[in-house]
Structures are given as C-alpha cells and as structure tokens.
Amino acid sequence: MRILVTGASGxxxxxxxxxxxxxxxxxxxxxxxEIKTTAFTVIQSDLTEPGALDRLIEESQPEWVINCAALANxxxxxxxxxxxxxxNSELPEKLANYVAKGGARLVHLSTDAVFDGEHGNYSxxxxxxxxxxxxxxxxxxxxxVLAANPEAIVARVNLFGWSLSGKRSLAEWFVNNLSAGxxxxxxxxxxxxxxxVTHLANLLFKMLELELHxxxxxxxxxxxxxxxxxxxxxxxxxxxxxxxxPASVSQSGLSAARSPKLTLKADKLIQELGAPTPGLAEGxxxxxxxxxxxxxxxxxxxxx
Numbered sequence: 001m002r003i004l005v006t007g008a009s010g011x012x013x014x015x016x017x018x019x020x021x022x023x024x025x026x027x028x029x030x031x032x033x034e035i036k037t038t039a040f041t042v043i044q045s046d047l048t049e050p051g052a053l054d055r056l057i058e059e060s061q062p063e064w065v066i067n068c069a070a071l072a073n074x075x076x077x078x079x080x081x082x083x084x085x086x087x088n089s090e091l092p093e094k095l096a097n098y099v100a101k102g103g104a105r106l107v108h109l110s111t112d113a114v115f116d117g118e119h120g121n122y123s124x125x126x127x128x129x130x131x132x133x134x135x136x137x138x139x140x141x142x143x144x145v146l147a148a149n150p151e152a153i154v155a156r157v158n159l160f161g162w163s164l165s166g167k168r169s170l171a172e173w174f175v176n177n178l179s180a181g182x183x184x185x186x187x188x189x190x191x192x193x194x195x196x197v198t199h200l201a202n203l204l205f206k207m208l209e210l211e212l213h214x215x216x217x218x219x220x221x222x223x224x225x226x227x228x229x230x231x232x233x234x235x236x237x238x239x240x241x242x243x244x245x246p247a248s249v250s251q252s253g254l255s256a257a258r259s260p261k262l263t264l265k266a267d268k269l270i271q272e273l274g275a276p277t278p279g280l281a282e283g284x285x286x287x288x289x290x291x292x293x294x295x296x297x298x299x300x301x302x303x304x
Contacts, residue, residue, distance in 0.1 A: 067109060107208060186230040188225050190249050
C-alpha cells in the first residue's frame with residue numbers, strides 16, 4: 001500500500017508514518033520542521049502554497065492519505081487566526097477534493113476539543129460547541145472534508161507519545177518536569193481519554209482496511225483527569241508523585257479556553273472493530289516501554 005501522511009514531523013504524523021513504514025511504502029510531507037529518516041520518503045512542502053497539493057499527490061500517488069497537518073497549538077491559533085483557518089479548515093477541504101478525484105481513501109484527524117466539555121461522555125451524534133479558535137477551525141475542517149468526500153473518515157482524537165521536540169504531549173511534559181524534580185500542577189477538573197499515539201496509528205490503519213467512512217471518536221476506552229494521569233505516569237517511571245500538585249484549570253492562566261470534560265464515547269468504532277480500544281494502562285505501559293527502549297532519542301535523532 002502507498003500511504004501519504006501529511007504533517008509528518010508532528011507528534012501524530014511522525015509516529016503514524018513510522019508505524020506504517022513497517023509494512024507499507026510511506027511518503028511523509030513536512031513543512032518547516034525537516035526530518036531525516038530512511039524509514040519513509042520525506043517530501044518538503046508548504047501545503048498552503050498554490051499548486052503544492054497537486055505536486056504532493058502527483059509525487060506520492062497514494063492509495064491511503066492520513067491528514068495530520070494542522071496548527072495544533074491552541075495559543076498559536078489564537079495568535080495566528082488566518083494561518084489556523086488555512087491549515088485546519090481550508091487545507092483539509094482541498095485535500096478531500098483531491099483525494100476523492102483520485103480514488104484514494106482519506107483519514108482526516110480532528111479533535112475532542114470541538115465539544116465545550118460541559119457534561120462529557122459525548123457521542124458522534126452530540127452537537128459540538130467549540131470554545132477556542134483551534135477547535136472552531138477544526139470543526140469547520142471536519143464538515144468541509146465530509147461534504148467534499150463522504151467516503152472519508154474523520155477521526156476525533158486525543159493522544160500522547162514521544163515527539164521530535166520532546167515537548168508536544170502532556171505525557172512528555174510530565175516526564176520532562178518530574179525527571180528534573182520540578183514541582184508542577186495537574187488539573188483535577190480536566191478530563192480526557194487519550195490514546196498512545198502508536199495505538200492510535202494502528203487503529204487508523206484498521207479503519208482504512210475496513211473501508212469505514214464518516215465521523216468516529218477514536219479515543220481510549222478509559223478516561224482520566226490530568227492529575228491522575230500524571231500520578232499514574234510518575235508511579236510507572238519511578239518519579240516522585242508528590243511533585244504533582246492537584247489544581248484547577250482556572251488557576252492556569254492559559255490564554256485559550258479549555259474544555260473541562262472531554263470524555264468521548266468510542267462505542268461506534270468499538271462496534272466496527274469488534275473489540276475495545278486500548279485503555280490508559282496499556283497506553284502508559286507502551287509509553288514507558290518505548291522510553292526504556294530508547295524510542296524518544298530515536299525520534300529526536302531525526303531532527304535536522
């Protein structure tokens with residue numbers, strides 16, 4: 001299978017491209033964060049430039065496209081609304097149109113943050129109410145993709161794992177701070193259902209193999225608040241868990257609004273798979289195993 005992964009230097013894109021490259025021919029598009037690897041073909045391209053998508057599709061000739069390209073930092077989106085609109089809304093729509101014409105299958109990655117988090121336990125039928133510019137542009141992208149290409153998959157996700165910078169996921173933030181002995185805060189009133197990124201990547205491959213289409217929540221079968229997530233990670237790594245102070249998100253001083261209860265139901269996907277999605281215990285164990293086996297250094301070693 002020929003697979004194109006956009007945003008291949010990001011946390012999700014890089015791990016997805018590496019997982020896919022074990023069995024498939026993979027092309028990964030990157031923009032500013034160049035990478036070096038023999039695992040897949042790296043294509044440098046600014047996908048917001050005119051003609052860039054045409055050239056990328058022509059060069060990679062993909063059968064599957066996994067769109068991980070996004071402006072994903074919430075505060076960056078607030079500071080650069082035009083760029084957020086381009087990357088999170090306009091680009092997915094253009095990509096969906098190109099893929100539909102060429103006959104490939106598309107997975108577009110979205111976010112649990114499309115919900116306001118007032119009550120949690122959201123299904124795909126629940127009405128989104130995005131609080132941040134990031135979430136609003138991602139919701140716009142979802143709708144545009146499915147309107148342009150109804151055979152596409154839109155996957156709402158939350159994830160953690162090892163990244164190129166070592167600073168892209170909450171789990172990395174906990175590891176970096178706890179290993180340095182820093183006192184930090186863990187939110188007791190923000191809930192999520194994150195998947196280990198490599199588990200998420202393999203779920204996306206299964207969804208493509210099953211030729212699913214439409215909107216799916218692709219999250220862990222187990223949810224947690226962020227304080228408990230940090231404590232579980234600390235215990236697994238042997239860090240001092242008392243360094244993590246229970247706190248409220250209202251004390252954080254973050255500029256972009258955060259949704260408190262982003263617990264999502266994955267029942268629709270579980271029914272299609274015939275099995276539950278991986279839980280947090282499995283995800284954290286996998287994250288620690290990667291740490292022990294030098295995976296963070298391997299990832300960082302790809303940075304140009």
